[in-house]
Amino acid sequence: MESRSGSAAQGRPVGRGPKVCAAVLAATLAELADVGYARLTVEAVAQRAGVHKTTVYRRWKDREALVVDALTDHVAADMPIPDTGDVATDLRALARLLVTHLTVTHLGVVATMFSDAARLPEIADVRRRFFADRFRRATPLVTRAVERGQLPQGTDPALLLKSLIAPVYLRLLVTSEPLDDAVADHAAEITLAAARAGVFRSTKVSDPD
Amino acid sequence: MESRSGSAAQGRPVGRGPKVCAAVLAATLAELADVGYARLTVEAVAQRAGVHKTTVYRRWKDREALVVDALTDHVAADMPIPDTGDVATDLRALARLLVTHLTVTHLGVVATMFSDAARLPEIADVRRRFFADRFRRATPLVTRAVERGQLPQGTDPALLLKSLIAPVYLRLLVTSEPLDDAVADHAAEITLAAARAGVFRSTKVSDPD
Structure with missing residues (x-):
């Protein structure tokens, strides 16, 4: 509460x-x-x-x-941040929570937020603040994985989380393909492979490799 | 023509x-x-x-x-498929073309296509056919890279191309962040790392590794 x-x-x-x-x-x-x-x-x-x-x-x-x-x-109530000790499991679970959130819980709200986007200048700021808050809440998932040595030092949580949600929103808003657990798992796989390759390391952080 | x-x-x-x-x-x-x-x-x-x-x-x-x-x-005229002989260069170039296309060329058209999406059932089918055609046109970029041994055998072109465009559309439609060459290059990096890790291999194709 x-x-x-x-x-x-x-x-x-x-x-x-x-x-x-x-x-x-x-x-x-x-x-x-x-x-x-x-x-x-x-x-x-x-x-x-x-x-x-x-x-x-x-x-x-x-x-x-x-x-x-x-x-x-609403998001805080609906989307607990997974913490299983394994980053692959955590990312899959988070992506699946997003899919459930978008498809089951409040499709009407989501559709409205995005359908009006192009017409109303102020919606952009509302959405920006909304996503900034979501990324902030999910940050510990990434920092814990870095601490456990499962992701490279200097991995930027926001960059990683955007990569995780991008394929899900692409289906919802662009290609109009169905949302299911398979797309969530696929998004987690893409993101994990890129993260392990160091793609999300912040350029400001020195590279220990 | x-x-x-x-x-x-x-x-x-x-x-x-x-x-x-x-x-x-x-x-x-x-x-x-x-x-x-x-x-x-x-x-x-x-x-x-x-x-x-x-x-x-x-x-x-x-x-x-x-x-x-x-x-x-319009897309056929505006977006030639890069063919430099190097998949990393090709993917960056294709993502940059998409950014230019979305931001400079026809932002009005794009915004309209997506802003009406939630209200009109038929728009989903229009968009689906539109993207199917785009993915079909860009397929040679991926198949050539596989033939050159730069990507794993069995890499699914559509899966790879969706991964490439997802971060760009996320910025345009979801987080309302600016679109620039940096996001294009980042999308290419994510996609290439995932592709090299075998994330986009079709499950129907036998794995030679």
């Missing part, structure tokens, strides 16, 4: 506490799925959550902040 | 020949960039090309066929 406090709560006691917060975030996701980002309003979210609009604005400065918190919170 | 004959011309003499065909395809791209796929009509394309609607319908059975031909023709 700690992620629910988000960027806007800042420890200030508002509304009727965590329950209201959770209701507003859930209402935001439901609105995103129903009407899309472009037509989402704080008014409709408040109505759906059964709170006053001012209650929402006390916690979130605008609808962008609300959407980012809702998506961030 | 041979690609201009496309799937619908079928050797049948129609209209006033290749010039009309080229004008209609160019008008289709311009309409795509201006109004998007969802609102593109054969009427508007015909008007823009300065021909009668029936001239268009004599050559293309519907607007989907027209759009696929226009995009296919």
